[in-house]
Amino acid sequence: MPPRPLAIVTSSPCSFLTYCIARSATTSSTTKDTIIICSTRGAFIRELLIDLHLPVADIPTDDTDEPLTDAQELILHTPIAALLATDTISIVYCPTIHHIRAYLSSLTSTHITALHARKHSEDANTTIIDDERQPYLAIHGLLPLHHLSTEWSAQGLSRTLASISDTATATSRTLMLSISADSRAFGIAAELPLINSRMMRKNTRQKGFYGGEGFEQEDGERQDLRFIGSVRDVLGRWCRVVEGAAVEGDVKRFGDRSSQEMLV
Numbered sequence: 696m697p698p699r700p701l702a703i704v705t706s707s708p709c710s711f712l713t714y715c716i717a718r719s720a721t722t723s724s725t726t727k728d729t730i731i732i733c734s735t736r737g738a739f740i741r742e743l744l745i746d747l748h749l750p751v752a753d754i755p756t757d758d759t760d761e762p763l764t765d766a767q768e769l770i771l772h773t774p775i776a777a778l779l780a781t782d783t784i785s786i787v788y789c790p791t792i793h794h795i796r797a798y799l800s801s802l803t804s805t806h807i808t809a810l811h812a813r814k815h816s817e818d819a820n821t822t823i824i825d826d827e828r829q830p831y832l833a834i835h836g837l838l839p840l841h842h843l844s845t846e847w848s849a850q851g852l853s854r855t856l857a858s859i860s861d862t863a864t865a866t867s868r869t870l871m872l873s874i875s876a877d878s879r880a881f882g883i884a885a886e887l888p889l890i891n892s893r894m895m896r897k898n899t900r901q902k903g904f905y906g907g908e909g910f911e912q913e914d915g916e917r918q919d920l921r922f923i924g925s926v927r928d929v930l931g932r933w934c935r936v937v938e939g940a941a942v943e944g945d946v947k948r949f950g951d952r953s954s955q956e957m958l959v
Contacts, residue, residue: 700860700870702930704883705939708835709746711873712778715833719783726830729785729802729868730778731795733836736788792846792855795834799862802832832863835873838926842881849887849929856933872934874926883936885926 705711712730719728732739744750778786789795841847841855863870875882930936 698869700863700872700934702872702874702883702934702936703939704874704876704936706876707746707939708742708873710939711833711835712743715784715831715871716777716781718831719781726868727783727785728830728833729787730833730835731787731789731798733789733795733834733840735790738790739788739836789840792840792844795837795840796855796858799858803862803865829867829869831869831871832859832866833871833873834859837872838874838878838881838885842885847881847887848890849924850890852887852926852929853932856930860933870934872930874930874936876939881926883925883927883930887924887926887929 703711703714715728715730734742778784787798789798837855838852841852844851846852846855859870862868879885927936
């Protein structure tokens with residue numbers, strides 16, 4: 696069984712991806728590691744460029760013979776180039792919750808099919824894979840994806856986390872989530888309503904956790920009764936929440952090598 700899922704709290708998406716790349720470089724498995732990006736490919740690249748303080752205009756093109764600028768040279772030594780070029784990590788873009796849930800379902804089905812095929816193979820051997828050699832399932836941008844939908848609630852996030860955890864267990868993968876340390880809207884300290892907005896709209900009561908606006912008057916001001924805690928509370932039920940600094944030591948073991956070199 697895979698170890699308990701990790702929710703890695705970091706202020707830099709590049710740090711999380713560099714950790715994923717480093718982990719892939721040190722493990723050996725017949726199954727590829729998988730990183731689910733909860734956005735489109737273009738939005739993901741823009742996010743990394745902003746994190747690296749590089750303008751979008753500096754993305755190197757394939758149809759030019761002009762020498763690369765210093766900024767473009769830097770891009771080629773970042774997680775962007777490594778992730779787009781590696782054969783050891785599968786990158787999947789899921790810009791909506793429906794996409795990610797559909798992909799998780801297909802991932803489980805594919806794994807079950809592969810297991811059945813292996814059992815009928817003459818060369819099938821029963822091998823126990825230790826935790827360090829298990830392929831991982833990493834997810835980046837899960838909270839922003841929920842924040843933009845009606846599923847932004849403890850109920851909706853828990854439902855997705857349950858599905859993800861079941862998939863990781865069923866496919867014998869180590870689950871890792873990237874969680875923003877800085878965002879007040881959808882970071883580790885963000886507040887969550889108990890139930891999703893669709894259920895809120897079904898009831899017109901003015902007060903209460905389970906319907907309506909969910910507000911009450913307090914000293915001349917309205918107090919929001921829907922909020923029950925933080926993202927950390929919900930994640931803590933499913934994952935071991937760790938600060939990014941706790942995993943940086945694993946990356947530092949690789950010295951000054953670039954992301955691409957770690958995957959060669």
